[in-house]
Amino acid sequence: MRLIRTPRAAALCAAALLLTAACGSSGSGGSSATGLHPPALKAPAKLGRTEGQVNLIAWAGYVEDGSNDPHADWVSGFEKRTGCQVRSKVAASSDEMVKLMKTGAYDAVSASGDASLRLIASGDAAPVNTGLVPNYKDVFDGLKNGPWNSVDGRMYGIPHGRGANLLMYNTAKVTPAPTSWSAVFDDAARYKGHVTAYDSPIYIADAALYLKAHRPELGIKNPYALDRKQFDAAVALLKRQNGYVGEYWSDYLKEVSSFKSGDSVVGTTWQVIANLAASEGAKVKALVPKEGSTGWSDTWMVSSKAEHPNCAYKWLDWIVSPKVNAQVAEYFGEAPANSRACAETADKNFCTTYHAADEGYWKKIAFWNTPIEQCLDGRRDVTCVPYAEWVRAWTGIKG
Structure with a gap:
């Protein structure tokens, strides 16, 4: 690479x-x-x-x-x-x-x-x-x-091609080894100031994917198809997370450096970044948590x-x-x-390493899609929040 x-x-x-x-x-x-x-x-x-x-x-x-x-x-x-x-x-x-x-x-x-x-x-x-x-x-x-x-x-x-958004953690500072996205959401206080997250409005889908598993009463089926109540819940979760985030990353070299220095100990990454960080001496591992992950194709x-x-x-x-x-x-x-x-x-x-032929692996991945008012999960009785509002909400989440 x-x-x-x-x-x-x-x-x-x-x-x-x-x-x-x-x-x-x-x-x-x-x-x-x-x-x-x-x-x-x-x-x-x-x-x-x-x-x-x-x-x-x-x-x-x-x-x-x-x-x-x-x-x-x-x-x-x-x-x-x-x-x-x-x-x-x-x-x-x-x-x-x-x-x-x-x-x-x-x-x-x-x-x-x-x-x-x-x-x-x-x-x-x-x-x-x-x-x-x-x-x-x-x-x-x-x-x-x-x-x-x-x-x-x-x-x-x-x-x-395709790739997954993974959970990466410092093996020396995050114990026991995490198996859930709770490490960066509900349990993020344990790593206050050392949590990192991807800097994009599409990251709202990561919060929605977590809520899909942990708050079933919200009825989330597709993290890119959120009605107002579901969307507000995802935004609220990310606003709480913001208090524990040390930095939002968009530059992969910054994330590698941050994990090497210990400034970041847990957060979202890509497989190639995890490989690079490990090759440069960072004590890291990356995985698809039990809730699954978002990803790109x-x-x-x-x-x-x-x-x-x-x-x-x-x-x-x-x-x-x-x-x-x-x-x-x-x-x-x-x-x-x-x-x-x-x-x-x-x-x-x-x-x-990249799970190219492992279709079971990719079934755990919710690939990026563009939210539109016509709910992508097939619902007709509600209007979903379009991407323009995701963009505005992201600015508010980061303060």
Whole structure:
């Protein structure tokens, strides 16, 4: 691992409101209950001649041409094979990705679940003909037809990889070893000033996931589908937690440093950060607690206004091909999407460490999704709190 994801910062209120406005009041979505009504866009039936260029928006580490690291280059091979010259822009947040896609200047984007529904609802992302992406057949089934990348059984992209938000703790200072998220919520007072949490409004879902298990009377089914009472309970829990938080992290290097120094002893992390911290001498372990965890799954989506759609489809197939998908996964620090990629990793234990083929593990993970007023859990008798309000609430939580 040489590089990991940049912070996935919060979406701006206006962008979140756009998603709400783009959705109807009933109907079906990725699960038939979301109420999402995207524009009637069609995927291509066949590909034509490549256009000689493709413009991409991506997370840092996804589109490498050797300029950052001479050992990380999967762009040159693509350009040589297809004749499509890659022009890429690194985005620092999902919000930036959404804004850039709206310009029509980009052909494809590596969207996370907190952006993909917005792109689908606004018509900025088109459905994808997976039959034109030969390597799609080898993508793990658990990444296909997710509520964050499909609507009514139609895929709106090609899965790239996935990861879980884990509980990390200092093995010398947090005893006994925690098995529950209570270590950072109801029991956080034990570690006052040394608790750390992910700095994003989407972290409200982590509190909701905890309440789902510990306050069943709230009736939470989906941590991204919260009615007013459920949402207020999650916000209240996070406001209480705030009194014990030493710092909210968005820079992974700061979290590694904080655990090494002892400033942080327990909090949310990613597997790649836990690996890096341990390799630098921090006494840490990370796990999925008994309540499960939230997580992220990225999807390569094609712009509905793509000027180079044929090259875009060639890129989608290339980036999910076994060898390239393995290279990206190891460089970035995530589980690959292609089931055949595990045979191509340099570290033969990589896929075991990242649980790439362990679908039982991923069933414990509630992948990021974008909250909308039409409750994603299928309820029709209430209105759920849209992401714009999550953004506002997060500011209040942090004071």
